[in-house]
Amino acid sequence: MLATLISVLACSPADEPTPPAAGQSAADRRAGAPGIGDPDFPRDGNGGYDVSHYDLVVDYTPATKRLDGVTTISAAATQELSSFNLDLTGLDVREVAVDDAPATFTRKGDELTVRPARAITGGTPFTVKVTYTGSPKPASDNANLGTYGFIPTPDGAFVASEPNGSKTWFPNNDHPADKATFDFTITVPAGLTALANGEQAGRPTTSGGRTTFRWRERHPMATYLATATLGKFDLRQGSTAAGIPNLAATDPRFKSSLDPLYTLSGQITDYWATVFGPYPFSSTGGVVDDYSAGYALENQTKPLYGGFQPDETIIAHELAHQWFGNSLTIKRWKDLWLNEGFATYAEWLWAEHKGKKTAEATFTELLKRPASDPMWSYPRAAPSPTTCSTSPSTRAAA
Numbered sequence: 001m002l003a004t005l006i007s008v009l010a011c012s013p014a015d016e017p018t019p020p021a022a023g024q025s026a027a028d029r030r031a032g033a034p035g036i037g038d039p040d041f042p043r044d045g046n047g048g049y050d051v052s053h054y055d056l057v058v059d060y061t062p063a064t065k066r067l068d069g070v071t072t073i074s075a076a077a078t079q080e081l082s083s084f085n086l087d088l089t090g091l092d093v094r095e096v097a098v099d100d101a102p103a104t105f106t107r108k109g110d111e112l113t114v115r116p117a118r119a120i121t122g123g124t125p126f127t128v129k130v131t132y133t134g135s136p137k138p139a140s141d142n143a144n145l146g147t148y149g150f151i152p153t154p155d156g157a158f159v160a161s162e163p164n165g166s167k168t169w170f171p172n173n174d175h176p177a178d179k180a181t182f183d184f185t186i187t188v189p190a191g192l193t194a195l196a197n198g199e200q201a202g203r204p205t206t207s208g209g210r211t212t213f214r215w216r217e218r219h220p221m222a223t224y225l226a227t228a229t230l231g232k233f234d235l236r237q238g239s240t241a242a243g244i245p246n247l248a249a250t251d252p253r254f255k256s257s258l259d260p261l262y263t264l265s266g267q268i269t270d271y272w273a274t275v276f277g278p279y280p281f282s283s284t285g286g287v288v289d290d291y292s293a294g295y296a297l298e299n300q301t302k303p304l305y306g307g308f309q310p311d312e313t314i315i316a317h318e319l320a321h322q323w324f325g326n327s328l329t330i331k332r333w334k335d336l337w338l339n340e341g342f343a344t345y346a347e348w349l350w351a352e353h354k355g356k357k358t359a360e361a362t363f364t365e366l367l368k369r370p371a372s373d374p375m376w377s378y379p380r381a382a383p384s385p386t387t388c389s390t391s392p393s394t395r396a397a398a
Helices: 004-005 252-275 312-320 333-351 359-367
Strands: 048-063 066-076 083-086 092-098 101-108 112-113 127-136 139-141 146-153 156-160 180-189 194-196 205-207 210-221 228-231 233-240 245-250 286-291 304-306
Touching: 048 127, 048 228, 083 156, 092 112, 139 205, 156 304, 180 228, 194 210, 228 286, 233 252, 245 252, 252 312, 286 312, 312 333, 333 359
Parallel strands: 048 180, 245 286, 286 304
Antiparallel strands: 048 066, 066 127, 083 112, 092 101, 092 127, 101 112, 139 146, 146 156, 156 228, 180 210, 194 228, 205 210, 233 245
8 A cells, every 4th residue: 555564564375374272172273363474463364264255245325434244255264164263343243154054253353253053174165154234444553554444435435455454344364365356246325436446247226316336356356455435436437548448537526637547547557568568457547536545555456546636657656566566466564565666666667668767867866865865764675563654755655
């Protein structure tokens, strides 16, 4: 999400459960780990299973800030499971079913522990369906990351979840080590638009004063890149010169940004395809919402710009992430600097392409900065929560 997000650190692969502690019962040893193994985010992600698909059904009313949701997760057990965890913060869970059979569950902090009626055999697929409701509350880390996750706005919601904000609006295995495909069914009051990753699966339908939008992202995606940004938007749709479907959306306050966002997103996507290889997804574009986040996030297929008109440098940065960060995804947070380093280098390449300055010239200028320059105070390739910056200039792009 942010350049400052290279403050989040290491994790183990999703299919490596935490070894049981001495003295655990047989049932405990069959429990999926409550964390994926990241020492800086010990309760993020979960062990014992691997997710292949999320089917999200969300009904949201901005006036009351009420969200009603049903999330169905398709997964495969990587060990025998007498219980397993999902990440979910706030929101009230009404019921849980595993393979269509009622399951018991408990809550503790951000952990939803599910106990199926029968243990799940290792290596077998299963589904878990969670029905929940409530008023989503975004995550807040004022010292480092600011506000992120599902952020209510007067006319909808601004949804930017990096690093671990997806749990604020749907239960999941909230870590980039476990990517999955997504279906979104989002219902909002008529007159509003719901934007999610991927492409629309049919036209919106309206009934009883509410409109339902369906989106599908058939390419595997990390949970932090999932979005359900809602509100009033002006839209422009078409294709890039190379034929990639292109959708730009702007809040009415930023209507003047619509055509530049659409045009630049198309031009930059097509150019990166000649530099980095074929575009890895099925559509491109971007969204500008009227929420002063002070940052942008490379949501898969639809980068999100929080309360400002993005210039071509930021658009180039976010679209470069579609290749490195989104399609090719880190398995441990401490390597996020690779994502950001690649996208920053892409900014230099775009400037060179536009005849402004060569990438080498940009690099040389930066290299000549004095040792007292704040740029050098950040430990290269060794981010930590105590060394990230909250400067707006470093948080403008992710």
